[in-house]
Amino acid sequence: MTTAVLSKLRESVRAAWQVVRGVVGENAYERYLEHHRRHHPGEEPMGEREFWRRHVDRQDATPGSRCC
Numbered sequence: 001m002t003t004a005v006l007s008k009l010r011e012s013v014r015a016a017w018q019v020v021r022g023v024v025g026e027n028a029y030e031r032y033l034e035h036h037r038r039h040h041p042g043e044e045p046m047g048e049r050e051f052w053r054r055h056v057d058r059q060d061a062t063p064g065s066r067c068c
Contacts, residue, residue, distance in 0.1 A: 028055060 001009075029051050036045040046054070 029048050032051055033045055036043070045051075
């Protein structure tokens, strides 16, 4: 394979991986940080550990339509 084809393949795999991360919620902390930067400048964001703790607690308290 040529370098251009391999490069395009890598880009496609990276894009697909980002979609998968979004679907399973793995990128929630990154989205939180981006939101925090835009809407709460100058304030310290939650650390990743605290974010995930609150995220899981919120899901447990309001399960909505998730299957499990």
